[in-house]
Amino acid sequence: MADPRRDVAARMAWAARAWLDSLDTEQRKAATGPSPGADGVTEAERTRWYYTPTDHGGLTFHEQRPAQHRLVMQLLASGLSEAGYNTVATVLGLENVLDRVEGFSVNWGRERTRDPSMYYLRVFGEPGGLRPWGWRFGGHHVSLNNLVMDGQVVSSTPCFLGADPAASPLLGGDALRPLGKPEDLARELVRSLRSETAERAILLHRAPNDIAAGNSPRIDGHEVMRAELWRPGGHIPDRAEHPVTGLDRANQPALALTESPKGVPGAELDAGQRELLRTLLGTYLDRVPEGVSPLPRYDDPAAIDSVHLAWAGSTRPGEPHYYRLQGPRLLIEWTNVHRGVNHAHAVWRDPESDFGGDVLAAHHAAHHLP
Structure with a gap:
C-alpha cells in the first residue's frame, strides 16, 4: 500500500537533487547546509526563520538562471498542494503589487525594496535515503520548512503565508x-x-x-x-x-x-x-x-x-x-x-x-x- 508521506518525500528528493545538480560551486555554498540535527550551531540556523523581507539564508532567485528558477518552483510544488502552490506563487507576485501601492518609492538601501526575486532556498543534508534532510524556502510573507527522515515527510511547520495587500482590485470589479x-x-x-x-x-x-x-x-x-x-x-x-x-x-x-x-x-x-x-x-x-x-x-x-x-x-x-x-x-x-x-x-x-x-x-x- 502506498505511503503518501514517502511518495511526497521521494518527489521532494528528486526535485531537490535536480536543483542542486544545476548549481555551480559558488551557488552551492549558499544553497546548502549541514544535515539537520548535526550540532547546535546547525540547528540554530536551520530553525531561524523569518517572514519579513530580510535575509532568510540560502540562494536567491537573483543568483540563479531562469532554468534554475523553474527547478526551485518544482521543489516548492513537491511540498505543496495545488492550492498551496498557487497561493505561494501569488504571494511572491504581490511584491510587484505592493511596489505600486507604495508608489515605487520605498528605499531601504538596496537596489529594489519590494522584490519578487528576494526569496531564498536552502537544502540541509543530502536529499534522498534514510538520513535526515530538509529544505527551507522563504522571503517576504513566505516561510516553508520541511524535514524528511527515514524516507518520509515528518514535519512541514512552521508554515507562514502573508498578503500585502490582502485585497487588491482586479478587472471587472473582482478582488485578488x-x-x-x-x-x-x-x-x-x-x-x-x-x-x-x-x-x-x-x-x-x-x-x-x-x-x-x-x-x-x-x-x-x-x-x-x-x-x-x-x-x-x-x-x-x-x-x-x-x-x-x-x-x-x-x-x-x-x-x-x-x-x-x-x-x-x-x-x-x-x-x-x-x-x-x-x-x-x-x-x-x-x-x-x-x-x-x-x-x-x-x-x-x-x-x-x-x-x-x-x-x-x-x-x-x-x-x-x-x-x-x-x-x-x-x-x-x-x-x-x-x-x-x-x-x-x-x-x-x-x-x-x-x-x-x-x-x-x-x-x-x-x-x-x-
Whole structure:
C-alpha cells in the first residue's frame, strides 16, 4: 500500500537533487547546509526563520538562471498542494503589487525594496535515503520548512503565508484575495457564536499588531519569546510607518500564548459551527499535499472538541482583528491590522514538532547513544 508521506518525500528528493545538480560551486555554498540535527550551531540556523523581507539564508532567485528558477518552483510544488502552490506563487507576485501601492518609492538601501526575486532556498543534508534532510524556502510573507527522515515527510511547520495587500482590485470589479477564506470563515464562525460564548471567545476588543509568537523558533512552556524579526545587520524599517492599534502592556497578558489554550473549545460549538471550524482548519492544513496534511485527524470528533477559538479586535469586516486556533499539536494565528486593515499574516505551527525537533531528538537518542 502506498505511503503518501514517502511518495511526497521521494518527489521532494528528486526535485531537490535536480536543483542542486544545476548549481555551480559558488551557488552551492549558499544553497546548502549541514544535515539537520548535526550540532547546535546547525540547528540554530536551520530553525531561524523569518517572514519579513530580510535575509532568510540560502540562494536567491537573483543568483540563479531562469532554468534554475523553474527547478526551485518544482521543489516548492513537491511540498505543496495545488492550492498551496498557487497561493505561494501569488504571494511572491504581490511584491510587484505592493511596489505600486507604495508608489515605487520605498528605499531601504538596496537596489529594489519590494522584490519578487528576494526569496531564498536552502537544502540541509543530502536529499534522498534514510538520513535526515530538509529544505527551507522563504522571503517576504513566505516561510516553508520541511524535514524528511527515514524516507518520509515528518514535519512541514512552521508554515507562514502573508498578503500585502490582502485585497487588491482586479478587472471587472473582482478582488485578488489570496488569503480571503481564512479571514472570512473565521469571522463567520465567531459572529455565529451565542452572546455568552462570544464573550469568552473574544479576549480583547483591540487587536495586537502582529501574531503573538512572531518568528520564535520554539513554542514551549507558558511563555513564548518572540525572536528578532530581521536578521542581524538587515534593514529595520521605521516603526512610525506602521500604525498601531493602541494595545498596551496591561492588555498583553490577555493575549499571551499559554500552554492551556484560551478561548472557546470546539466541544461547545454546534454541528454547523464545528463544520465551519473544520473548513477553516483546512485553509491552513491543506497547504501541503494530501496524505501529508494532518486535516484528517479532525475527522475524529474528540480532535475538533479540543481546538480552541480565540479572537481579538472587531468582528466587523474592514476593522483590525486577530484570531488563533490552538489545541494539541496545533497553533494557528491570523492577524489583519496594518495598511488600513489590508495586510494579513497567517501561520500554521505544530508546537510539539516544528522543524521536526521531536522526531530528530528521538532519532539521535536511538542511533547516537554513547
